[in-house]
Amino acid sequence: MEPLIQISAIGAPLRLANVNTDQLFPARFIKKPRDVGYAQYLFHDIRRTDAGDINPNFSINNPKFETAKILFAGSNFGSGSSREGAVYALYDSGFRAVFAPSFGEIFAANCLKNGVLTARLDQETIESIQEELDRAQEPRVSVDIDQECITLPAGQVVKFSLEPFQKHCLMNGLNEIDLSLQFNEEITAFEESHRRTYPWTAL
Amino acid sequence: MPSTLFDKIWTTHVVTDRGDESLLYVDRVLLQENSFHAFDKIRREGRTVRNPNQAFGFSDHYVPTRNRELGIDGIRDPEIRNMVDLITSDTETYGIELFGLGHDYQGILHVVGPELGITQPGLVIAGADSHTSTHGALGAYAFGIGSSEVAHVLATQTLWRSKPKTLRVTISGERRTGVSSKDLVLFLIRTIGSGGAVGYAVEYSGDTIDELSVEARMTVCNMSIEAGARAGLIAPDQKVFDYMRGKPMVPIGTQWEKALAYWETLETDPGSVFDREVQIEASEIAPQVTWGTNPEMVADVTGSVPDPDVEQDPERKNRMTRALEYMGLHANQMIQSIPLDRVFIGSCTNSRIEDLRIVAQVMKGQTCRIPTMIVPGSEQVKRAAESEGLHEIFQLAGAEWLAPGCSMCVGINGDMLASGERAASTSNRNFEGRQGQGGRTHLVSPAMAAAASITGQFENISSYAEAGSWNL
Numbered sequence: 224m225e226p227l228i229q230i231s232a233i234g235a236p237l238r239l240a241n242v243n244t245d246q247l248f249p250a251r252f253i254k255k256p257r258d259v260g261y262a263q264y265l266f267h268d269i270r271r272t273d274a275g276d277i278n279p280n281f282s283i284n285n286p287k288f289e290t291a292k293i294l295f296a297g298s299n300f301g302s303g304s305s306r307e308g309a310v311y312a313l314y315d316s317g318f319r320a321v322f323a324p325s326f327g328e329i330f331a332a333n334c335l336k337n338g339v340l341t342a343r344l345d346q347e348t349i350e351s352i353q354e355e356l357d358r359a360q361e362p363r364v365s366v367d368i369d370q371e372c373i374t375l376p377a378g379q380v381v382k383f384s385l386e387p388f389q390k391h392c393l394m395n396g397l398n399e400i401d402l403s404l405q406f407n408e409e410i411t412a413f414e415e416s417h418r419r420t421y422p423w424t425a426l
Numbered sequence: 427m428p429s430t431l432f433d434k435i436w437t438t439h440v441v442t443d444r445g446d447e448s449l450l451y452v453d454r455v456l457l458q459e460n461s462f463h464a465f466d467k468i469r470r471e472g473r474t475v476r477n478p479n480q481a482f483g484f485s486d487h488y489v490p491t492r493n494r495e496l497g498i499d500g501i502r503d504p505e506i507r508n509m510v511d512l513i514t515s516d517t518e519t520y521g522i523e524l525f526g527l528g529h530d531y532q533g534i535l536h537v538v539g540p541e542l543g544i545t546q547p548g549l550v551i552a553g554a555d556s557h558t559s560t561h562g563a564l565g566a567y568a569f570g571i572g573s574s575e576v577a578h579v580l581a582t583q584t585l586w587r588s589k590p591k592t593l594r595v596t597i598s599g600e601r602r603t604g605v606s607s608k609d610l611v612l613f614l615i616r617t618i619g620s621g622g623a624v625g626y627a628v629e630y631s632g633d634t635i636d637e638l639s640v641e642a643r644m645t646v647c648n649m650s651i652e653a654g655a656r657a658g659l660i661a662p663d664q665k666v667f668d669y670m671r672g673k674p675m676v677p678i679g680t681q682w683e684k685a686l687a688y689w690e691t692l693e694t695d696p697g698s699v700f701d702r703e704v705q706i707e708a709s710e711i712a713p714q715v716t717w718g719t720n721p722e723m724v725a726d727v728t729g730s731v732p733d734p735d736v737e738q739d740p741e742r743k744n745r746m747t748r749a750l751e752y753m754g755l756h757a758n759q760m761i762q763s764i765p766l767d768r769v770f771i772g773s774c775t776n777s778r779i780e781d782l783r784i785v786a787q788v789m790k791g792q793t794c795r796i797p798t799m800i801v802p803g804s805e806q807v808k809r810a811a812e813s814e815g816l817h818e819i820f821q822l823a824g825a826e827w828l829a830p831g832c833s834m835c836v837g838i839n840g841d842m843l844a845s846g847e848r849a850a851s852t853s854n855r856n857f858e859g860r861q862g863q864g865g866r867t868h869l870v871s872p873a874m875a876a877a878a879s880i881t882g883q884f885e886n887i888s889s890y891a892e893a894g895s896w897n898l
Contacts, residue, residue: 238741239741239745240621240741240742240745241620241621241720241722241745243720243855243857245855245857245858245859245860246857246858249859249863250836250837250838250860251837251838251863253460253838254488254505254506254508254509254838255505257463257466268858268859268863269858273752273864297741298621299620299621299624299654302620302621302624302654303556303651303855303857304555304556304836304855305554305555305556305570305571305572306460306572307463307572307573307574308463310572325621325624325625325654326624327624327654328624328625328654328656329556329569329570329571329572329656330572332571332572332575333572333573333574333575336572336574336575336578337574386445386446386447386588387445387446388444388445388446388447388586388588398471399574399578399586400471400473400577400578400581400582403449403578403581403582403584403586404581404582406441406442406449406584407582409441409442409449410441410449410451410582410583410584413441413451414451414583417438417439417451420438421438421548421685421688422681422684423546423677423681423682423684423685424453424546424548424549426477426479426480426675
C-alpha cells in the first residue's frame with residue numbers, strides 16, 4: 224500500500240447524507256474482478272438520471288471536479304453493506320481522502336485498509352467547505368496527514384483529528400497483516416490460553 | 427466494577443493493545459461468495475490461513491432459487507456462476523468447510539450459523555457481510571467486515587479494533603396485537619435514524635425483548651446495522667440455552683455443562699453504565715411500513731407518507747423529495763392506499779421457520795392477489811416448513827415456494843424487481859436500486875407481507891381476528 228502523507232488535489236462537494244455503499248458501488252458490479260478497474264462503477268446509478276443519462280447536477284460530473292481526489296460528503300457516508308468494492312471504486316477513481324460528519328463504520332475500516340483517509344468534520348464546517356469549493360475557480364485543497372489539517376482554496380486552514388493507529392498505518396502505507404504477524408507469539412499464547420479456558424469453542 | 431455483556435466479551439478477547447486499538451481474537455469468521463477479494467489477497471501476498479477450522483463458507487448471495495436440481499448448471503449467467511465456483515474452489519484450496527450449493531445445510535450465513543451452533547454465546551464472530559450483527563441475538567459479539575479484514579482474520583485469527591461505545595436500547599411493555607420484532611426494530615431506526623447508532627455496540631434489553639423468541643431477537647439484531655451499529659447483542663437467557671442444546675456444533679456432556687455455566691455469566695451486571703441509553707415503549711408501536719429509500723423512512727401502516735414541504739432542514743427536504751420521486755409516491759398519501767406489484771418473503775432478516783409459520787397462518791385458505799416469492803433461509807428451514815406442510819399452504823395460495831438463498835433481498839442472483847415495480851419485502855434495505863434498478867421496496871414484517879400478498883396493499887394487521895395468536 225502506498226504511504227499517504229500529503230495530498231494536494233481538487234476537492235469535490237457531495238451534498239447528500241446517508242450515501243450508502245449500494246450507491247457508491249451497486250451490487251450488480253460486485254462480481255467483477257478488480258483488474259477491470261472499478262472507477263467506471265463509482266456512484267454509477269446516482270450520478271445518472273432515472274433515464275440513464277449522466278446528470279450534470281451531480282457534483283462530481285461537473286468538469287471542475289472531474290480530477291478530484293478529496294471528497295467532502297454528508298453525514299453517515301458509506302453506510303450499509305460491507306462491500307469493499309465501494310472503496311476500490313473510490314480509489315480507482317483517484318480519491319484518497321473523504322471528509323464527512325460521520326461514516327459507516329465498516330466503510331471507514333475498509334478505507335483505512337486501502338490507504339484512503341476518512342476523517343470527521345462537523346456538519347457546519349463541511350457545509351462551509353462545500354460552498355467554498357463551489358465558489359472557487361480552482362477548488363484545490365491540500366491535506367496534511369501528519370499535521371492533521373486541510374488548507375482550503377482561499378488559504379484558510381481547518382484542523383481534523385486522526386486516531387494515532389490510523390495515522391501510523393496511512394503514513395507508513397502499512398500492510399496491516401505484516402504488522403499483526405509481528406504479534407504472532409502473543410496470538411499463539413493467547414490462543415492456547417483461550418482454548419484451555421473455553422475448550423468448547425475450539426474446533 | 428459491574429460490567430456490561432459487551433465488556434465481558436471484549437475483555438476476554440484482547441490479545442494486546444496498541445494505543446487506542448486492541449488486537450482482538452476472532453473465534454469464527456464467516457465467508458460468502460463476495461469474499462473472493464480476500465482470497466485473492468491471501469494468494470497475492472503468499473499467506474496461509476491460520477485456522478481453517480474456525481472459518482466457514484456459505485453460498486448464499488448468488489445461488490439460484492429455481493432449478494436447483496441442476497446444481498451449478500442451473501446458473502446460466504457465467505459471471506454469477508463464477509462467483510459460486512470461486513467460493514467452492516477457494517474454500518477447498520484452504521481447507522475451509524463450505525455450506526455450498528447442494529449441501530444439506532446450505533442457506534444464508536446468518537440463518538445457518540445459529541441453526542448449526544456455529545454461533546454461540548460469548549464468541550467474537552466476524553462475517554463478510556454487514557448483517558453479521560444478527561448473531562448477537564445469541565449473546566455473541568458479531569460484526570461485519572470488508573474483504574481486507576477478512577484476509578486479516580484468515581491470516582492472523584485477529585482484528586485491530588478500537589473499542590466501540592455502548593448503547594442500551596430498552597424496549598418495555600406489551601406489544602400491540604400484530605406487532606412483530608421487525609416492527610420494533612423499524613420503529614427504533616425511525617426514532618434514532620439510520621446513522622443513530624454509529625460508533626456504538628448496541629445491547630437490547632427490557633421485558634419486550636425478553637418476551638421475544640430467539641428467532642425474533644435475530645431479526646432485531648440483524649437490523650442494528652441499519653441504525654449504523656456494527657453489532658447488536660442480547661444477553662443469553664434460558665430461551666437461548668434451550669435453543670443451543672443439541673445443535674450439531676454445540677458441545678455435549680461435560681463440555682456442555684462447562685459452556686452453560688459460562689454462558690450464564692454473560693449478562694450485563696446491575697449498575698453497569700452505558701455511554702448512551704434509549705428507552706422505547708412497545709405499546710406506542712404500530713405495524714410499520716417504510717415509504718422511502720432508507721430504513722429510517724418509516725410510517726405506521728395506518729399513517730401516511732410525510733410531506734417534504736413541512737421539513738425545515740433543506741438537505742433532509744431534498745432527500746425526502748428525491749425518495750418520493752424514486753418511490754413514485756406523493757406527500758400525504760395514505761400508506762394503505764399504495765398499490766403493490768409483488769411480495770418478497772425471505773432474507774437473513776425474516777426467513778426462519780417462525781416467520782414462515784406466520785406467513786402460512788395469514789395465507790391459509792386465501793389466494794395471493796399479486797406475485798409472491800417465498801424463499802426459506804436455509805435447507806433446514808425448507809425441510810422444516812415442508813414437514814409442517816407450510817409449502818402446500820403457500821402453493822395453494824399461489825405463492826412461489828423457492829430454494830434457499832439471499833435472493834431478491836440484494837438481487838444479485840438474478841431474482842430482482844423490474845424498473846418501476848413496487849414490492850412489499852421482508853428484507854432489510856430499501857435503498858434505491860437495492861432489489862433491482864428502478865425497483866421500489868417497502869420493508870415490512872412477514873405478517874404484513876403475507877397480508878399484502880392477499881389483498882395487493884398494506885393492511886392494518888392489528889385488526890385481524892387471528893393476529894392475537896401470532897407468535898411473532
